[in-house]
Amino acid sequence: MQRLSLDYPAGEPAAQRALAGVVGSGDLEVLLEPAQSGRSTVAITTSVDGVNDIWTAVIDRIFADTDQPAVALEINDFGATPAVVRLRIAQAMEQAASGQGSA
Amino acid sequence: MESAELLQRESFVEKNARQRVQHLVDAGTLRELLDPFERLSSPWLGLQDIVTQADDGVVIARGKIDGVAVVVAAIEPAFQGGSMGEVGGAKIAGALELALEDARAGKPVVPVLLLETGGVRLQEANCGLAAIAEIHAAIVALRAHVPVIGVISGPVGCFGGMSIAAGLCSTLIATREARLGLNGPQVIEQEAGVDEFDSRDRPMIWSLTGGAQRHACHLVDKLCDDDAAEIRTAIARAVAQPVADLPRTQAVDAHLAQLRSLDTSRRADAEWARQVMAHDIHGAGDPS
Numbered sequence: 001m002q003r004l005s006l007d008y009p010a011g012e013p014a015a016q017r018a019l020a021g022v023v024g025s026g027d028l029e030v031l032l033e034p035a036q037s038g039r040s041t042v043a044i045t046t047s048v049d050g051v052n053d054i055w056t057a058v059i060d061r062i063f064a065d066t067d068q069p070a071v072a073l074e075i076n077d078f079g080a081t082p083a084v085v086r087l088r089i090a091q092a093m094e095q096a097a098s099g100q101g102s103a
Numbered sequence: 104m105e106s107a108e109l110l111q112r113e114s115f116v117e118k119n120a121r122q123r124v125q126h127l128v129d130a131g132t133l134r135e136l137l138d139p140f141e142r143l144s145s146p147w148l149g150l151q152d153i154v155t156q157a158d159d160g161v162v163i164a165r166g167k168i169d170g171v172a173v174v175v176a177a178i179e180p181a182f183q184g185g186s187m188g189e190v191g192g193a194k195i196a197g198a199l200e201l202a203l204e205d206a207r208a209g210k211p212v213v214p215v216l217l218l219e220t221g222g223v224r225l226q227e228a229n230c231g232l233a234a235i236a237e238i239h240a241a242i243v244a245l246r247a248h249v250p251v252i253g254v255i256s257g258p259v260g261c262f263g264g265m266s267i268a269a270g271l272c273s274t275l276i277a278t279r280e281a282r283l284g285l286n287g288p289q290v291i292e293q294e295a296g297v298d299e300f301d302s303r304d305r306p307m308i309w310s311l312t313g314g315a316q317r318h319a320c321h322l323v324d325k326l327c328d329d330d331a332a333e334i335r336t337a338i339a340r341a342v343a344q345p346v347a348d349l350p351r352t353q354a355v356d357a358h359l360a361q362l363r364s365l366d367t368s369r370r371a372d373a374e375w376a377r378q379v380m381a382h383d384i385h386g387a388g389d390p391s
Binding site for chain 2: 001017019022023024025027029031033045046047074076077078
């Protein structure tokens with residue numbers, strides 16, 4: 001198990017919190033909460049050791065657009081592939097923007 | 104079933120625990136208790152280098168099903184095999200105990216338990232077992248006031264101490280994909296030997312512990328397809344039922360008579376089990 005914390009410049013706080021995914025095999029759970037204006041944080045706990053560089057690359061790319069809402073993400077990962085990571089974060093971002101709390 | 108019909112059908116099994124709850128409860132009535140943002144996760148898994156889930160794999164929600172006040176407790180099958188840890192177990196036990204207080208105060212709330220669990224979480228051992236015992240006690244106390252509904256939809260099934268919780272329910276609903284048993288196949292094989300029980304023989308396992316067999320043996324009251332609408336209808340019927348006169352687990356004499364009639368020198372198979380358990384001790388039968 002490893003932990004990793006990242007942060008990025010961002011826009012205004014997200015509209016509301018959101019949840020996506022479960023901590024199941026090959027999947028992960030994303031808890032999204034609005035953060036203070038200007039900065040997004042990502043706290044990752046993963047069951048897979050030694051892949052911090054891949055995590056950093058995947059999350060860097062998702063947060064490359066600095067106009068996105070400011071969010072505090074907590075990720076509990078159980079071996080999700082980069083594609084699943086992107087999908088779950090996108091689901092959480094979409095819910096936070098659309099007004100549907102959690103799924 | 105036609106493949107077109109299968110494709111049309113909305114699966115219940117494929118939903119995660121929270122989606123199952125959202126599907127069951129009337130629109131606009133759902134209120135989750137101790138949601139994931141409360142971050143009430145397992146204090147034990149992290150110490151053992153295992154990633155936790157923010158809700159410890161249990162969703163508790165108040166709401167209504169066709170207008171009837173319910174509290175739904177749903178176990179997430181994908182997280183640690185639906186295992187019952189200290190926190191998840193306490194969430195279910197606490198929800199049932201609050202429902203009991205409500206029932207005694209004349210405000211009945213019908214518990215619906217989505218049992219998708221391999222039983223106690225071995226990493227949390229006695230803490231999980233204690234919670235399971237509290238769940239049993241609460242179900243027994245509650246079913247004098249309200250029907251207690253259990254649902255085993257699959258794919259994990261319901262085993263260990265939680266299979267006892269399933270047995271204690273007033274009405275138990277299952278699918279063909281579900282299994283119900285005290286010990287899972289690998290435990291039986293480990294204890295009794297592969298000649299007695301081959302845990303890789305899936306047709307044999309389902310023939311003995313699968314939902315259809317358990318229904319034929321009157322341990323399950325209602326058999327449903329893996330169809331979200333059908334399962335919701337079965338649950339809605341069950342929550343609206345009156346309290347059972349004689350819960351299955353209080354029909355002790357009839358069960359003992361069944362057991363005494365067994366010839367234990369003979370190896371049990373599915374057909375024989377159906378013959379021995381042909382009589383519906385429960386009395387309530389199929390609620391449909």
